Amino acid sequence: MQTLRAAVHSELSIRKSRFVGCVQPMANRAAALQVVEQLRRDHPNAAHVCWALHAGGQSAANDDGEPGGTAGRPMLEVLRRQELDGVLATVVRYFGGVKLGAGGLVRAYTDAVAQALLSAEKVPMNRQLRWTCTAPFELEDWLRRQLQAHDVTLLAVSRADTVAFDLAGAESVLRALRAQLDTARGARLRWSAAGDAITR
Structure with missing residues (x-):
């Protein structure tokens, strides 16, 4: 498209x-x-x-x-x-x-x-996605460093029993980031879709 x-x-x-x-x-x-x-x-x-x-x-x-x-x-x-x-x-x-x-x-x-x-x-269309990545508190600093190294936008951070990062970025970038992070700490990360929009 x-x-x-x-x-x-x-x-x-x-x-x-x-x-x-x-x-x-x-x-x-x-x-x-x-x-x-x-x-x-x-x-x-x-x-x-x-x-x-x-x-x-x-x-x-x-x-x-x-x-x-x-x-x-x-x-x-x-x-x-x-x-x-x-x-x-x-x-x-x-x-x-x-x-x-x-x-x-x-x-x-x-x-x-x-x-x-x-x-x-x-x-080409560039689908912009919004995802939430939830992780244990001890991974917060590590996760922040990983996000800063990629072209994603950190929309918000919330804390309860875990820390949740609301992210936005190009679909290709977010999928590559998720694959990389899951390889490193996959068992300890949870991902959910927060919505998406189509942009150039």
């Missing part, structure tokens, strides 16, 4: 209508909706601001007044076919007075997104 490094734009003119497309990396639906609202402010004379977000469980599509299924869903399908995640596609349409029909709209919105993606730089 891949995402995009930066936003890329396109512009098409089809039978007097203008379609201004953009694809850009996007972490979640809340951030996507802010971008869409800003586009509406930036293009007050546009007939439609259609969008599609492919971001794991937060994926969504919106036709913004175009006939159902002719804009947002086709845009989302372009992102899916290209195996992109964490990406927002938007198309602003200025209506030129000539109706395109359902098939013409699907092609126009699909082409606006596909054209932008032609010049977009795709980069």
Whole structure:
């Protein structure tokens, strides 16, 4: 799975209508909706601001007044076919007075997104994980030293019967760290997932 490094734009003119497309990396639906609202402010004379977000469980599509299924869903399908995640596609349409029909709209919105993606730089997804590592108190200093030697973020430390380290980092880094620590002190460490998020 891949995402995009930066936003890329396109512009098409089809039978007097203008379609201004953009694809850009996007972490979640809340951030996507802010971008869409800003586009509406930036293009007050546009007939439609259609969008599609492919971001794991937060994926969504919106036709913004175009006939159902002719804009947002086709845009989302372009992102899916290209195996992109964490990406927002938007198309602003200025209506030129000539109706395109359902098939013409699907092609126009699909082409606006596909054209932008032609010049977009795709980069591998980097899943960010949150894990908790629990250890006996006598291993706390040793564990802190191991964590400092790796590119992980220590979010919090809590103490009860044991000491628990809440960690965040790239999936590949955390898995390598866990394998190394388990080899050294595996029987004395306990791991649990605290959640995850997809980022670049």
